[in-house]
């Protein structure tokens with residue numbers, strides 16, 4: 001649902017339906033019924049279905065045969081429901097096994113619904129439409145819970161959630177986790193000079209510029225507080241994160257947003273604090289936030305419009321303090 005940049009992706013596409021059946025005739029019939037309304041994909045065994053679901057663009061709904069050679073439908077469903085990235089995909093079983101025991105097995109592995117064979121075309125169309133609509137509504141609700149209303153980037157709640165997940169992931173893979181904290185310089189005087197409406201517009205343009213840059217899976221931009229933004233960069237070295245912070249800072253200056261009451265430049269500038277840790281059990285996610293915040297504070301004290309960084313506070317290494325160029 002979220003792009004790596006932190007923006008919500010458009011979910012109002014036609015809907016991607018994956019049909020899984022080992023019988024080519026059944027695949028053809030279902031494809032024929034749905035192809036005018038949805039983007040339809042087909043798999044003729046469980047293994048193929050699972051590898052399709054590992055792709056970046058997942059199906060929005062799966063029609064799944066129960067009895068198939070190799071990995072059967074029940075196992076496919078069980079696997080999808082136990083995996084965080086596929087658990088929300090509705091699975092409708094298409095089955096000729098209509099005993100109570102069989103039905104119960106389908107519910108136990110987490111199916112959303114089932115349709116008996118032979119398939120009634122209208123029932124299929126209605127069930128698919130209803131479940132896709134319910135999925136979209138659930139996504140919209142999540143969107144409003146997770147997105148910052150003014151800037152459109154992720155909000156603090158989503159940041160906290162994602163940050164903890166990436167912390168655990170980097171701990172498992174013994175990889176560096178970097179965090180950049182950005183703050184707009186002299187933003188209070190910007191509001192005082194130009195008014196809050198212009199202040200809001202400025203915040204939106206800065207947020208958009210920050211969020212455009214981080215592109216890798218797991219990267220995330222969020223509004224951390226009023227005029228403060230955070231960027232999470234999993235599996236990224238301190239050097240890489242500083243490079244990115246520097247590039248973003250320069251791009252914000254290149255926006256050329258006038259700031260006549262700033263003491264550091266005639267344009268809007270950012271200060272940035274960068275910190276990197278390889279997460280382990282002796283530390284908490286909050287520590288990395290503190291390290292990055294300490295560096296942001298140092299950037300402010302040093303004169304603003306610059307990036308300051310540290311490897312981590314336990315063996316505090318002041319790697320750098322880089323002023324942005326051309327800010328006057």
Ligand SMILES: Nc1nc2c(ncn2[C@@H]2O[C@H](COP(=O)(O)OP(=O)(O)OP(=O)(O)O)[C@@H](O)[C@H]2O)c(=O)[nH]1
Nearest residue numbers: 183184185186187188189191196199200226227300
């Ligand atoms: N327009 C607007 N202003 C906001 C929003 N959220 C926070 N602010 C303002 O951001 C300003 C932050 O001011 P300070 O924390 O004093 O920091 P600063 O003026 O940027 O100074 P330095 O950070 O030290 O460079 C305050 O005036 C807040 O009212 C918002 O959503 N819209």
